[in-house]
Amino acid sequence: MSVREASDRSPDWDAATYDRVADPQTRWGAAVLDRLPLRGDETVIDAGCGSGRVTQHLLERLPDGHVVALDASPSMLDAARLRLQGNDRVRFVNANLLAFSPADVGAPVDAVFSTATFHWVLDHDRLFHNIAAALRGGGRLVAQCGARRNIDQLTNVVRGLGVERPGSWLYASVDDTVDRLGHAGYVDVDVWTNEEPTPFDTADQLRDFLEAVCLRECLVTMSRDDQRAFLDEVVERMPSRIIDYVRLNIVATRA
Numbered sequence: 001m002s003v004r005e006a007s008d009r010s011p012d013w014d015a016a017t018y019d020r021v022a023d024p025q026t027r028w029g030a031a032v033l034d035r036l037p038l039r040g041d042e043t044v045i046d047a048g049c050g051s052g053r054v055t056q057h058l059l060e061r062l063p064d065g066h067v068v069a070l071d072a073s074p075s076m077l078d079a080a081r082l083r084l085q086g087n088d089r090v091r092f093v094n095a096n097l098l099a100f101s102p103a104d105v106g107a108p109v110d111a112v113f114s115t116a117t118f119h120w121v122l123d124h125d126r127l128f129h130n131i132a133a134a135l136r137g138g139g140r141l142v143a144q145c146g147a148r149r150n151i152d153q154l155t156n157v158v159r160g161l162g163v164e165r166p167g168s169w170l171y172a173s174v175d176d177t178v179d180r181l182g183h184a185g186y187v188d189v190d191v192w193t194n195e196e197p198t199p200f201d202t203a204d205q206l207r208d209f210l211e212a213v214c215l216r217e218c219l220v221t222m223s224r225d226d227q228r229a230f231l232d233e234v235v236e237r238m239p240s241r242i243i244d245y246v247r248l249n250i251v252a253t254r255a
């Protein structure tokens with residue numbers, strides 16, 4: 001696993017592995033995309049585009065439009081470039097959602113779309129302000145990320161093994177999110193959660209997924225042998241091969 005730093009807090013992603021295992025995120029992302037009304041000629045930011053699997057669906061909805069594929073992780077952006085190569089309607093931007101400027105993304109844009117990303121961004125007030133600054137008046141924000149109680153069961157198993165998941169995620173509540181969006185200047189705000197229990201066919205698939213996504217931050221300080229033993233133990237102790245995801249859904253309009 002690469003431990004190159006994507007930000008001060010978080011190790012970089014293993015983009016090739018993420019791309020291989022991210023079927024759940026791709027499935028959720030496609031469903032979230034259905035909530036974004038598009039004519040097909042708009043410019044939309046994919047905020048935290050990862051390896052570009054959901055970005056590809058977004059591009060299909062924009063036959064005459066453009067996508068700004070933004071991510072803080074150089075390896076994720078490389079994977080997205082590879083996946084979407086030859087498509088001149090995508091612009092790749094290596095930037096932190098807490099630090100980008102409207103000029104970085106060619107603002108104002110028509111919409112910002114984001115899936116499986118905002119919980120990795122610890123300051124949601126600043127996040128929503130930054131996004132509002134990039135949106136045109138009346139532009140939409142449509143997003144989904146981890147909600148309060150997300151993967152509680154998994155976190156308890158990990159804690160039972162004496163390992164704390166480091167505090168580099170924010171699983172926000174509906175009420176806090178509605179307040180933050182209001183303060184950041186959004187109207188027609190709709191925020192809700194849904195449970196998304198996610199089953200895996202085999203223990204190997206579950207282990208791969210935990211390694212690449214949920215537990216990647218716990219693993220970086222362990223030796224390869226300790227990582228294997230830890231992952232085996234987590235899989236063994238989980239009550240089933242189901243990860244107890246809870247998603248926070250956001251639809252809002254910039255005033």
Ligand SMILES: C[S@@+](CC[C@H](N)C(=O)[O-])C[C@H]1O[C@@H](n2cnc3c(N)ncnc32)[C@H](O)[C@@H]1O
Nearest residue numbers: 025048049050072073076096097115116117120
């Ligand atoms: C789980 S991946 C989701 C990728 C894609 N949206 C999907 O649904 O498959 C989370 C992505 O968010 C990016 N990310 C996390 N924090 C970020 C930040 N502060 N600024 C920009 N990107 C960030 C990570 O680099 C990673 O590519």
